[in-house]
Amino acid sequence: MAKIIGGITSSHIAAVGNAISQGLTQEPYWKRFFDGYEPAKTWLQQAKPDVVIVVYNDHGLNFFLDKVPTFALGCADIYENADEGWGLKPTAPFTGDAQLSWHIAQSLVEQEFDICTCQEMKVDHGFVNPIRALYGDHEQWPVKAIPLAVNTVQHPVPSAARCLKLGRALGKALESYPEDTRVVILGTGGLSHQLQGERAGIIDVEFDLECMDKIATEPEWMTQFSNAEIIRRAGSEGIETIMWLVMRGALKDDAAVLHKHYHAPISNTGAGVLVLDNQ
Numbered sequence: 636m637a638k639i640i641g642g643i644t645s646s647h648i649a650a651v652g653n654a655i656s657q658g659l660t661q662e663p664y665w666k667r668f669f670d671g672y673e674p675a676k677t678w679l680q681q682a683k684p685d686v687v688i689v690v691y692n693d694h695g696l697n698f699f700l701d702k703v704p705t706f707a708l709g710c711a712d713i714y715e716n717a718d719e720g721w722g723l724k725p726t727a728p729f730t731g732d733a734q735l736s737w738h739i740a741q742s743l744v745e746q747e748f749d750i751c752t753c754q755e756m757k758v759d760h761g762f763v764n765p766i767r768a769l770y771g772d773h774e775q776w777p778v779k780a781i782p783l784a785v786n787t788v789q790h791p792v793p794s795a796a797r798c799l800k801l802g803r804a805l806g807k808a809l810e811s812y813p814e815d816t817r818v819v820i821l822g823t824g825g826l827s828h829q830l831q832g833e834r835a836g837i838i839d840v841e842f843d844l845e846c847m848d849k850i851a852t853e854p855e856w857m858t859q860f861s862n863a864e865i866i867r868r869a870g871s872e873g874i875e876t877i878m879w880l881v882m883r884g885a886l887k888d889d890a891a892v893l894h895k896h897y898h899a900p901i902s903n904t905g906a907g908v909l910v911l912d913n914q
C-alpha cells in the first residue's frame with residue numbers, strides 16, 4: 636500500500652532558484668535561509684520517498700488569468716519547467732507518476748473534490764524551487780513528483796478550511812492506493828509577504844510563527860480565519876500559506892514535528908521550513 640511517510644513545508648521565493656544557480660547559498664545573505672533546509676535534506680536522504688506530491692500555486696506559467704482552476708492535479712509522466720521570467724534558468728524535466736495521479740483524481744472526485752485533471756502541465760517556481768532547495772539541482776531528479784495546484788492568485792480563492800479538507804481527502808486517496816509507494820507531501824508558499832501595491836514588503840513575524848506552530852500541532856486553528864483576515868495579517872501573497880494545510884490534512888493528527896526553521900526577511904518573505912514525520 637502507499638504510505639505517507641511525512642510532510643514538509645517550504646516557501647517558494649523566486650530568487651531562491653537564482654541563488655542556487657549562481658552558487659550563492661553559502662553567502663551571508665542566503666546561508667541562514669538555506670541552513671534551515673539541512674535537517675530536511677538529511678531526513679529525505681534517510682526516508683527515501685518514491686514520490687513527492689507538491690502542493691503549490693501556479694503564478695501564470697501554466698494557467699493564465701483567463702482560466703484558473705481552483706484545484707488542479709497533474710496526471711502526466713513528465714512535467715516541464717520553462718522560462719517564466721525572474722531570470723530563472725529552466726530546470727531539467729520532472730518525472731511524474733500518472734498511474735498514481737489518476738488514482739488520486741478518482742478518489743478525490745468520489746470524495747466530492749471535483750478537481751481539474753491535467754495531462755500536460757508546466758511547473759513554475761512554486762513547484763521547482765522547493766524541490767531544488769531540498770534536493771539540489773539534477774539533470775535526472777532523484778524522486779518522482781506530482782503537482783497539485785491550488786489557486787491562491789485570482790479571487791475567489793479556496794478557504795483554509797477547504798484546503799485542510801482537501802488534504803484529508805488526499806490522505807484517504809493515498810491510503811487506498813495498492814502499490815508500495817512511499818510518499819512525501821510538500822506544501823509550498825507563504826509565509827507572510829506582499830509583492831505589490833501600497834503594502835508591498837509587509838511581513839508579520841508574530842503571525843508567521845503562530846501559523847507555523849499551529850499548522851504543525853493544531854491545524855484547525857487556521858480555519859477560524861477568513862481569507863480576507865489572512866491577507867490583512869500576512870499580505871496578499873501571504874494567503875499562499877493555506878497550501879500548507881493541504882499537506883497537514885493528509886498526515887495523521889499526531890504526526891511528529893522533526894524540524895522547524897523560520898527566517899525573515901528573505902527576498903520579500905517570511906520563510907518557514909517544517910518537517911513532520913508521519914510514521
Ligand code: DHB
Nearest residue numbers: 647648649828902903904
Ligand atoms: C517571492 C515570493 C513568492 O511567493 C513568489 O512566488 C515570488 C517571489 C519573493 O519573496 O520574492
Ligand code: FE
Nearest residue numbers: 647761824875
Ligand atoms: Fe508565490
